[in-house]
Amino acid sequence: MNTVLRGKDCELIDVAGSVIGYAKCTVESAESDLGLSKPKREIVPSRAGAIEIHVFDVVNASDDFPDHTKAIRALSQENEKIFYEYEFFNVASTSTASGHYVFNASGSSTKLVPRDRFNEVVGQNRVVDWSKIKCFDCAPTPADAFEALCREILLKSPYYSDREFIGTGVDRGRDGEYYFTEKPFPNKEKKVKCILQCKYSSSPTTAIKQAEIHDELVKIEQHTPRYYVLATNRKITSDFRDWYCSEGLNKFHFEKILVNREELEYLIQSDSALWSKYFGR
Template structure:
């Protein structure tokens, strides 16, 4: 699956992240508004953690959502965010980014964890795409721009009488070829096949 993150404004991306958290079981989700959030907080939320069947913790989360179109966040940017999070005394902090941290930054972040009492998590682009696939049925009506980035269906002729396609809405459909007498017939068959995939929701766990 491919997503054009430039389709989002920063505020829309934060609301989009809140929707993913909601579908992932988080409760009491609060968006702290445009303009960079409130001292490191774009979102706050809670989620129950069952340590034992009779011992359930209602953990507090702080979430920072960053729609990076070019370079990933630097160590300095992440450090400043962690220091800001520390003021709120959360149990967990989650950084959501639309690209991938460098290996050096990941190694540094593992060492940085020892300086903070809260647990640090990062969702990179591949993690966001995984959640998009899991929760497609719930998220697609609300965030159509994610599943329809660019041309929704790339249609092309393999050779005479054979047609194939790529549909950005789905994470993986394999290689599908339709044997047809004409392009019009191929488009009709491909349209029916995509409708079948949507109706059967094959990628929701």
């Protein structure tokens, strides 16, 4: 058998065409690629039992989903602009063991899909449960792990340089310091300093308070950054947002950027390695 898809996010479909669960899947076939290398909408004929689909990490499905699954749709990303949807038809369950399910399919089709369709399925599989963020030796508490996560998001980006992350202790409000380059004119470049501040809670319903951030802003002023970036998974109330963006805070000589929980979750769910490291099952 040849592995033609490995560890892809997928939807489990019933006889009515409704989604009854989400999972990961690996697809094997006696044929070389099932025609999956080229997008096409028609069914690719296959020999009976020639397509074998291994399903695992199932979420949002009932216990008897194997009996009701009649099709499986898997999503894959080739690059930043190209996304595929693979659909497997006439699916039948053949075995079940410790959260691992095997199905046979007799036909398949492939088509190009937009990024939104890919993100829709991936987001269902990559659940971000902030109360279960993974800790490590270098990040032994959930708050430390959250800081490490925010730092890693920055490290993955090619747009920033000279990144210095502050360890535990008296840091005058900083969790990270980094730079990026602005171009005020085509042949003119200028390095701009940013300060990163991370605020975590195991419960995203816990609101962030004005008082705690005002004290941090006073500390940050000593470092003369161009931007102060507050990254938080905590609840941002309308009052806090209005205060944070208010003209009254212009006494500080830097611009304030707010990165909220939804923005963080989008970045995490869009990066399979990042999600697996901090939230994977």
